[in-house]
Amino acid sequence: xxxxxxxxxxxxxxxxxxxxxxxxxxxxxxxxxxxxxxxxxxxxxxxxxxxxxxxxxxxxxxxxxxxxxxxxxxxxxxxxxxxxxxxxxxxxxxxxxxxxxxxxxxxxxxxxxxxxxxxxxxxxxxxxxxxxxxxxxxxxxxxxxxxxxxxxxxxxxxxxxxxxxxxxxxxxxxxxxxxxxxxxxxxxxxxxxxxxxxxxxxxxxxxxxxxxxxxxxxxxxxxxxxxxxxxxxxxxxxxxxxxxxxxxxxxxxxxxxxxxxxxxxxxxxxxxxxxxxxxxxxxxxxxxxxxxxxxxxx
Numbered sequence: 001x002x003x004x005x006x007x008x009x010x011x012x013x014x015x016x017x018x019x020x021x022x023x024x025x026x027x028x029x030x031x032x033x034x035x036x037x038x039x040x041x042x043x044x045x046x047x048x049x050x051x052x053x054x055x056x057x058x059x060x061x062x063x064x065x066x067x068x069x070x071x072x073x074x075x076x077x078x079x080x081x082x083x084x085x086x087x088x089x090x091x092x093x094x095x096x097x098x099x100x101x102x103x104x105x106x107x108x109x110x111x112x113x114x115x116x117x118x119x120x121x122x123x124x125x126x127x128x129x130x131x132x133x134x135x136x137x138x139x140x141x142x143x144x145x146x147x148x149x150x151x152x153x154x155x156x157x158x159x160x161x162x163x164x165x166x167x168x169x170x171x172x173x174x175x176x177x178x179x180x181x182x183x184x185x186x187x188x189x190x191x192x193x194x195x196x197x198x199x200x201x202x203x204x205x206x207x208x209x210x211x212x213x214x215x216x217x218x219x220x221x222x223x224x225x226x227x228x229x230x231x232x233x234x235x236x237x238x239x240x241x242x243x244x245x246x247x248x249x250x251x252x253x254x255x256x257x258x259x260x261x262x263x264x265x266x267x268x269x270x271x272x273x274x275x276x277x278x279x280x281x282x283x284x285x286x287x288x289x290x291x292x293x294x295x296x297x298x
Contacts, residue, residue: 029080039214073184128271
């Protein structure tokens with residue numbers, strides 16, 4: 001399980017750049033999501049076609065992968081709008097409730113039910129997230145369209161995680177990512193056209209940000225995260241992705257001159273502790289206890 005965990009860590013590093021790029025507001029939220037998928041599609045689709053690595057086990061799996069891509073595209077678009085219409089803090093916190101939705105969905109629909117350590121770890125991680133963003137945040141919470149968009153983003157993300165876990169049991173990562181990202185680009189392109197979003201007229205920095213989003217935050221990050229999802233529990237992956245909040249805060253401190261307080265550091269430590277708990281299993285704990293008992297016996 002070492003390789004999937006390494007892939008997950010690197011994937012989280014890649015997507016942690018995304019909130020910082022969105023906060024720059026160099027392009028509209030919806031069109032930003034479209035170009036993120038389009039640039040990723042422009043690399044992965046020609047590659048799998050030329051190398052003949054696109055493998056579709058069945059029409060059913062193809063349709064599910066395409067639907068998965070549409071859901072993920074809507075998730076990114078909705079989240080971008082939530083960030084730009086409210087605060088990045090509010091959007092990030094509410095969207096990161098997704099592990100709760102993933103856990104509920106896994107309990108209802110997956111054979112591999114969430115263990116007790118998942119619920120304990122998730123609760124601690126969310127407490128850490130709340131501490132990270134600050135309790136004052138809740139006093140200024142606005143129950144507006146951005147609030148509901150952020151909640152919707154978390155739910156869409158949970159649907160994506162659960163559906164992708166099911167699909168990846170029977171489909172390779174590269175084929176799934178290709179179908180998913182192309183369908184995302186098509187869906188977001190149509191929605192952007194209908195809503196009369198601008199497809200051009202951005203600054204050079206704006207285009208550079210869009211390219212980075214597509215190649216790093218989407219293509220590289222989600223190839224790695226999908227690989228981790230294929231070999232790990234979807235619940236563990238979803239909770240682990242909360243770690244991006246810590247990295248995003250550090251990057252915002254470096255590039256956007258946002259402050260990092262002692263409270264944020266404490267919240268980050270609690271969050272990481274919660275994530276770590278979800279990786280404990282009953283078997284590992286029993287092994288460690290028995291090992292300690294045996295060592296004492298000697």
